[in-house]
Amino acid sequence: MSWLDETMVGFDTETTGVSTAHDRIVTAAILTRTGGETTTRTWLIDPGVEIPARATEVHGITTEHAREHGVQPSTALDEIAAILAAAMGAGFPLVAFNAQFDLSILESELARHGLPSLASRLPGGEVAPVVDPLVLDRHLDRYRRGPRKLINMCEHYGVAVVADDLHAADADVAATLDLLPAMAARHRALGTVELADLQGQQVEAHRVWATEFASWLRSKGRTDDLPRPEWPVCV
Known part of the structure; x- marks a missing residue:
């Protein structure tokens, strides 16, 4: 049986910006999918800072809404x-689109609030197994030419999504989990490789x-915001 037929745990965040070192998590979602059953857990967080208007345009959460309804970050x-x-300790893959961003900002946030890192909570200190469709x-x-945002890849692999729903953490996770089997149908090797080997390949x-x-x-001549080669976490 392929790991694609086992439990997968999807993860996504929406944030105050694109810096994993300095920005904050505003919403997060974890979807656990086993076969045809999916359970969802979401969080709305008061990040403790102003949410820029540009970020609000993406995910719809204002500073006022987060302050009134959000939980404290440390919790x-x-x-x-x-x-x-x-x-991950149980061997279930963590599935995230552009996992480097979500896992890196999570590690930065944990450090900011004096909490144990994700890596320290795992055997050997390795954040694994992780599967990143991007x-x-x-x-x-x-x-292949063209953009590779989540919406583009869903279109390319024939995954039906409602574009207006994306940029909500739970909708993004659901789309990402749907994307993997569609990719595996086109790239058969995905379903046969062992998770440990897939981690190293990624x-x-x-x-x-x-x-x-x-x-x-x-x-x-562009030297700012260059991609970091570490994966799945860079801090």
Whole structure:
């Protein structure tokens, strides 16, 4: 039986911005899918800082709404890390689209609030197993032109989504979990590789992509916000 037929745990965040070191998590979702059954856990967090209007345009959460209805970060972050660590510790893959961002900002937030890191909660301190459809798609279909945002990849692999629903953490996770079997139907090797081997392949695939893309950006005179080669976490 393929790991695609076993339990998978999807994870996504919506944040105050795109810096994993300095921005904060505003919402998070964890979906646990076993066969045809899915359980969902979501969090609305008061990040303790102003939510920029640009971020609100993406996910719809205002500073006022988060302050009134959100939970304290330390409570939510500890719950999130505990659930993810328990899942990965049991051998279930954590599935996240652009996992490097979500896992890195989670680790930064845990450190900011004096909580144990996700890595420290796992055997050997390794955040694994992780499955990232973005990393896999860049590797398996390297020369395909066009953007590779979640909506683009759902369209490419024939996954039905409601575009207006995306950028809500739970909708993004559901779409990401639906995306994996669609990718595996086109790239058969995905379903046969062992998770431990897939982890190593993604680490190398991301390193190659990040190194080559950073080199291209530098050739164009762009030196800010270069992609980091570490995966699935860089802190």
